Structure formats: C-alpha cells, structure tokens
Amino acid sequence: MPKARSRVATSHDVARLAGVSRALVSGVLNGTMSTMRVSPETRQRVLDAAAELGYSPHPLARALRQQRSNVYGYLPRATRRNPYEHPVPFLLGVHLAKAAIQHGLHILEASAETTAAHESGELVRFLRDRRVDGVILDSPRTTEEVEQFLDYGLPVIQLIRPLTSVPTPAIIVDPKPGITAAIEHLLALGHRAIAFIGIGGDHPVDRARLNCFRAALVRAGVVIDPEHVRLVDDYEIGNGLRATEDLLALSSRPTAIFASGDNIALGALQALYRANVRIPDDLSLVSYDDIYAAHLAPPLASVRQPLDEIAEQAIGLLARRPSPDGEEAAPEPIMLPTKFTPRGSTGPA
Amino acid sequence: MPKARSRVATSHDVARLAGVSRALVSGVLNGTMSTMRVSPETRQRVLDAAAELGYSPHPLARALRQQRSNVYGYLPRATRRNPYEHPVPFLLGVHLAKAAIQHGLHILEASAETTAAHESGELVRFLRDRRVDGVILDSPRTTEEVEQFLDYGLPVIQLIRPLTSVPTPAIIVDPKPGITAAIEHLLALGHRAIAFIGIGGDHPVDRARLNCFRAALVRAGVVIDPEHVRLVDDYEIGNGLRATEDLLALSSRPTAIFASGDNIALGALQALYRANVRIPDDLSLVSYDDIYAAHLAPPLASVRQPLDEIAEQAIGLLARRPSPDGEEAAPEPIMLPTKFTPRGSTGPA
C-alpha cells in the first residue's frame, strides 16, 4: 500500500552509493567535468550508481538553480471553445509541444479567451509569472504585443505572419509552390473559370495567397473574372459558406474553387451540399492547409503548410540558446515551402 | 536594449520594501498566517509592497519546497500524427489543460507514439522524471498500466473507460439519455430500419452504447435486423466507410444510421457521398461525440459527451488534495450524462 510517493533518488543518494560528493555526481552526469577532470573509474562508479537507483535529477531544482524553466510560452493567433474552428494555430501548438519534448523543453499555451487579453498585458503577466524562458507568437496582431515580451528581455519567435517591424527571428511559409501546383493541376484538367475564396485585409501573408493564385492563372493566359475572387474577413466556416453561395448564384459560375483554408473549404462544402452540386463532377474544390482536408467527404485536394517543420525549426532556434551577445542583427526569416496533394475532389471541367 | 531578462521581484525584495521578513511575506500572501496572526497594518504594508513590485512567487522555488510540481500527467487513449483522427482523447486533453490552469495546475500530455510504450513503462518513467503529482488516464487498456502509477504512490484518475479492477476515482459517461433521445427522434420521424455502427469487443462502455440503442428500439416495439448492427474494431474513419458500404449493399437497406463516433460518421459520410445517397432526403444520419459533427456537410445531429465537464471534475478531484489517509474505500465513479442535439441530418423516413 504505497501511501506516500515512493521517494525518488536524489543526487545525494547517488553520491553516497558511489562514495563521492554530490558535486561530482552533477558534473559527471552533465558532462560538465569532462573526461580529464575525473578519473575513469570514479566516473564509472557514479554512472553505475545513478543507473542502479534510476536517478534522474529533479527538474525543478535544476531549473531553479539554472534560472531557466525550460518552459516556453506559445500564443496562438486565435482560441475558441472548439479547436476545430481554428485548426492552424491549434495544430501548431500540438507540434510545438511534441518538438519541445524532444529537446527536453515544454510548451505552455497561453490562450486568450478574449481578444482584449492580448493587449491588456494579461498574457504577458501570465507567462511572466510562470517564468517562461521565451515566447513563440503565432501571427501577432500588434507591435506592442511583441514588444511587451522583448522589453521583459525574453527571446521571441514569430511564426507565419511576423511583424517585420519588430526584429525577432521568424519562420514563415512560402505559399507559391503549393498554390502554383494546385492551380496548374486545375488548369491541366481544363478549368478556366477558377474562383478564389480567401481573406481580405492587408496582411502580406493573406495577400500572397491571392497573388500566387493570380500569378499562376496569368502565366497561363487565363483572365480572372473579378466576381470570382471573394474576400472574407476571417477563416471561418460561415464565411466559406456564404462566399460559395454567392459564387453559385453568379451567371458566370466557376467550374472550380480554391478555398484558402480548410474551414473555408468546409463552408464551401456545406454550401455545395445544400445546392446539390457534386464534387468533382459538377465542380472541383481545392483547399489550403490540408489539416483535415483528407478526412472530409469527399477528401479534398489541398495545399499543406509544413506545420511540423515550422514547430521544429522554432524549437530548434530556442533550444540552441539565444546568441551570446552582439548578434542582434535583424535575422533573416526562415521560409518553408508548401506542398500540394491531389485527391478526389478535382476532375475535368 | 533589454539584454538580460529584467530581474523579477523576489520575496526578498518585497520583504525589504515592506520592512518585514521574507517569512512574513510568504505567510501573508498565502493566507497561511490568517488575519489574527498578523497585524492589519503590517499585512497591508506587505500587500502594497507586493503589488508595487508586481511580485509573484517563483513557481519553481515554491514547487521545490512544497514537494509538489502542480503538474499532472495525462495519458490519452491514442495518439497519432494527426490529432483530428482521435478527437475524443485529444479534445479531452484540451479541456484538461484549460481546467488545470483555472486551478493553478498544469497538464503534461504523455503521448505514446507506439502502443508498446504503454506497457514498457516508458511513460511512467517519463512522467516520474518530471515529478508529476498525479496522473489522469483516458481509458487505460491494462491493469498494469494503472498499477505502475499507483505503485509509485501517485494518485490516479481514470476517465471514460475505467478498469474497475483497480480502485481509483473515475469519471464516466452515461450514454443513455443522449442515445435514447436520438433514437426516439428517429422513431418520431417514422424510421424503423435504423442501423448501428459501433465498436465490437467486450468493453462495457462500447457495449453500453449498443445496449442503449437496442433498448430504445425494443421499447418502441421495433425489431432490429441483425444485419443492421455493424461492429468494427476501432473508431476510425475507414471503418465507418466500409461498414456503411456494407449497409448500402444490403437488400434491406436501413433508412437511418446511428454512428457511434464522429469519425465513424465521417466515414459513413464518405461512403454515402460516393454512393450519391443524400442526407437527410435518402437517409438520416446521427453521430456520437458531437465534436465536429456540427461542422460537417451536412451538419450532423449528434450525441455529446460532456468532455469539458469530465475535465473539470477530474481536475477538481485532483485540486482538492487526495484524501488525508484512511479514505481508501473504492470510490464511486462520477457519472455524467450525454445530450442529443438534432441538426439537419435527419428527416422523415
């Protein structure tokens, strides 16, 4: 009947068993005292003792001493009750957590229920109180948001939609290869009337998707019907639904739709289902994100952003501790490519 | 240019500013030394000083001293590359994390990439090394898995599919209200040939869903066609797809399908789409889980398990520290009800 937690071995236990001091245990296990500082025999005794006791240093004690919690804050771009409504920031968090573990780090996701919390400094306070070692921001909206953390002296990494006005490392995505492949795929199937549903506003990242779309068509000599470009406010299912309804109501109805986000595509799917438009027979549909596109009915061709890669790169940057000192030079953003995967949702025009 | 992290206030700083000892700062801020133990003026001085300095106790130092990390391990039933394939254990983790924060606790999700890791004790080691204060297990598969943690002296809470052979607190779901309402809804629409797609095997929780389904029909005097009950191995999309194809191939094709899981329903949706069977015109579909059912095309009527409530209850149990001592009596599981929400996926038979 294990009432109290079975006491776990401490460095003291190991030291006693090996007949050495605690300092030596620490040195050996961390490789701090390299080969020449400690005799091979002693070294082995320590290792054996540690193994025998199943010793693992107390992470809190270590963190306290090293002034490094090994926890990094992650601020997703949006949070809602149901994560399925915001797949990208959400899945990004999952991948960050996984990558962090690989490096002995941990992610603390700071969810702002209200957008107000973003500005109020509530989140800064939250993460600061927990002594995070740094912060990963997904598409921060305001300069202040980023600077709050920098002012506090924390390393910051921006993902996906970095504010270039703030000099931090950033990891971004190149929409071109994926979108180009997607459009060329549709063109090859004979489509000429291809619609675009995406986000308006002036953020370069969102505009870039439209630009890639445009460029691919222009390159093929296709003239884009202005009515076929539908810009909405946000990546929400309802927006995709309404935009698609609008497209279906046009006299010049498109034969294919590029939806710039999985949930935009989901909304499109709902509208098409209601209107009894069959995919791919009556209309072809391609999405961006490729998070759950493959699981829909029908499975959608989609352009994937390498969220796993983004996460790994971000953690990698944080894991090799911030540059010793002078290297404050505005770092060049790391750009990762997108990739298109065709599925059953496209067919001949 | 904030090179080094702006030093954060310590209890020492507060003590100095308030002209008292660190012990008193701790006592006042934790309410340990309640009103009668410290003079109101001093008390106020401490509070003022803490507020002025924006003091928040270092969580690592506190945890180290109190021998309590405030971190709890969560072992989801399944983990894959894409969390959207296993919505329940996944969303449970999200809700656990959220509820934990509310109580000043944290969740560490231990994902076993391989099922082998579950038995090997690798996960126990992982969590033990991180000094978790307890463990939340979602539908553990083997008794050993649970006992490993109990042997180590950690409090364990089992969710959804507890192993009753191990005496731990548990939180379970009552499928009856939701499934009964769903079937009665279909009956009221005139359906008599209602199919069931669910999990076989001998786990009582999975069987219970079928039993509730059966009972509701029997109560209405409906005879169930044995061909209409399809049992599959796991809650996977592909299984729902194949089972539905089988159902569509029957000479006595059902007019409605109850899919015992959102991704079973998703598979059904794919099969129905391929076969060009319209919902709800040609066939009615109801799912279990209600995680993303509302977002599909068409939105599915679904039975919801209160994952948020489950999470809150679990955290609640852990937050009020384990029973002082003797109260080892096998605790009664906490049972929470399901709820049915009709949507556009059902219609007259």
Added chain:
DNA sequence: TTGTACGCGTTATCAT
C-alpha cells in the same frame, strides 16, 4: 514576527 533550516541540483572556490 523573525531566524533558520530545508528542498535539490549546480557552480565557483578550495584542498590535496
């Protein structure tokens, strides 16, 4: 109310 030991590992200083 205060002093002091403590939790546990790391790091800088000291001793052979």
Added chain:
DNA sequence: ATGATAACGCGTACAA
C-alpha cells in the same frame, strides 16, 4: 590531476 566544500537560487515551514 581529482575531488570535496560551500554558497546559491527562492520560497516555505517550524521553532524560537
């Protein structure tokens, strides 16, 4: 060349 001693990080708990 090898290893030990002691201080430290920060807050809490108990005795004084």
